[in-house]
Amino acid sequence: MHDIRSIRENPAAFDEGLSRRGLPAQAEALAALDERRRAVLTQLQAGQARRNEASKAIGAAKGKGDHAAADALMAEVATLKEAMPALEAEEKTLATELDTALAAIPNLPAADVPPGDGENDNALVHVRGEPASFAYPAREHDSIGPAIGLDFETGAAMAGARFTLLRGPVARLHRALGQFMLDTLTQQHGFEEVVPPLLVRDEAVYGTGQLPKFAEDLFRTTDGRWLIPTAEVSLTNIVAGQILAEKELPLRFAALTPCFRSEAGAAGRDTRGYIRQHQFEKVEMVAITTPEASDAEHEAMTGHAEGILSALGLPFRRMKLCTGDMGFSVARTYDLEVWLPGQTRYREISSVSTCTDFQARRMNARYRPEGEKATRFVHTLNGSGLAVGRTLVAVLENYQQDNGAVGVPPVLQPYLGGLTMLEPK
Structure with a gap:
């Protein structure tokens, strides 16, 4: 607002x-x-x-x-x-x-956001990691996954297109990824773990900017609540209507939740595989801070997401989105794109954004600076740390073996009882 x-x-x-x-x-x-x-x-x-x-x-x-x-x-x-x-x-x-x-008016772009009309105009910030070379043609995840439990057919039969069932080894890997991400954010970077509501009222979705413009991208229940498209909605609304003391800031929240999106604007895109689903899990980071600290917080949060990718041994690049490719509520966004050898391209795996005081005005979330009577609006930031399903896809493709097995990244092996390889059936 x-x-x-x-x-x-x-x-x-x-x-x-x-x-x-x-x-x-x-x-x-x-x-x-x-x-x-x-x-x-x-x-x-x-x-x-x-x-x-x-x-x-x-x-x-x-x-x-x-x-x-x-x-x-x-x-x-x-x-x-x-x-x-x-x-x-x-x-x-x-x-x-x-x-x-x-x-109905989107947030204004920060001064350093590059001009452009779409994703082709995004600016490369840096590249990290070297894509692996394979002695055989690299396969895509949708041909690797079924042998270790990625069940597209049963998921679609049960719930329709863009729903997938995970079984056995791949389900364990998925769980390990989410837990590793959440542990990293809470134990290394000081985020407070939250288990938030998955169903929220109109006010919460309005506060973060999904309503009224993007209602068709959401799922609504028969009693008028909304299934969260991202835990950003629940986590950011923790401070809705509050006046915080400056000494309370920054607040940093992290949650691992299911997310639900109708993908109304993505008809025909990524219909194969596990890239674009109606239901998926994501670890979300949200920070509430002062205007003076928000740019530094944005860089730090993006660095946290990059650290998780590096720990998993996944090559990636950071992109600064141009003015024509940014989301409605944001003033600046960094996209992290992971290398998928099966697709021989980088794909988005995390977006980390600063919303300045745009969401805070919609939620009436303020703080009182030390020694002052007047209040100011907080700045809100959010980011994926990371999208679990897309990270699963990246692990399947980057750790694939010529016999159909998939290697387990070393940082995940303790979460899988020391297992080093997912063997195909």
């Missing part, structure tokens, strides 16, 4: 930010709508003040025996009372119209 006061004071800067997003100028129209709302509010407040003043004057007039003046004042009060509901309704309508308009 954007601050209408800031838009009024810096219309050119706001419109320049929208232009970088490929959107038309809107500052003038928003300021005009706000001016109308404020004019009605001023009229309403003036009427309320005059009504109170006249009401007090009635008693004084009666006390002096001036019945004519008292009658005139009572008539004036009655007229003012009659006009108030219409003004209140008009102000409410204009405020709702303004809030709706502001809620």
Whole structure:
């Protein structure tokens, strides 16, 4: 959510930010709508003040025996009372119209975000790890996985397309990956482990920016709740409506949860395999911090995700997303893309973003700086640490053997009782 006061004071800067997003100028129209709302509010407040003043004057007039003046004042009060509901309704309508308009506008990009229209314009930051060479044609995960328990047919028969059943060895590997990621974040980087709700109300999904624009990408239950598309929703909303003390910050939360996405905007993409599912697990990182610390927090969180990939021995690269490829709520995003030898390409495995105060305004999440009475909005950040299913895919392809077996990364072997190899049936 954007601050209408800031838009009024810096219309050119706001419109320049929208232009970088490929959107038309809107500052003038928003300021005009706000001016109308404020004019009605001023009229309403003036009427309320005059009504109170006249009401007090009635008693004084009666006390002096001036019945004519008292009658005139009572008539004036009655007229003012009659006009108030219409003004209140008009102000409410204009405020709702303004809030709706502001809620539909994405966050403005940070100054260092590269311009561009889509993923081809993203900027390479660095590459880490050397892709392995194979003495045989590298296979894709969907041909490796079935022999060790990746069951596409049963999952689809049970729940439909984009659902997969994991059995036996591959299910154990999947569980080990999630636990390793969560242990790394909580034990090495100070994140607090959270088990959050998977079903949330409208307010929670609105607060992080999925509603109202992206409702079709979500699953909704019959009682009106939403299945979380990412634990970012639950974790960020921990501070919704709160005023935190500065000394409490930063707050860092991590959770391993199922995530649910309708993939409405991804029809026909990655229909094979385990890359794009309606239900998947992800370890999510969320940080709540001050504006001054948010850029450093963004770099640190991205580094945590990179550390997990490095520990798993998976080659990857970091990309800075361009203005045309960023999400709705974010000001800057780093994508980590892992090398998949079967596809001979890098694929996204983590996105780490700073949302500045955009989500905080929607959630009314604030903090009080030390020694100050006024409050400020916190900055919120989120990132995958990592997507478990996509990491599973990367392990299958990067650790594949010529006999169909899959090696277990050394850091995962303690989670699998010392097992070093997943053998095919």
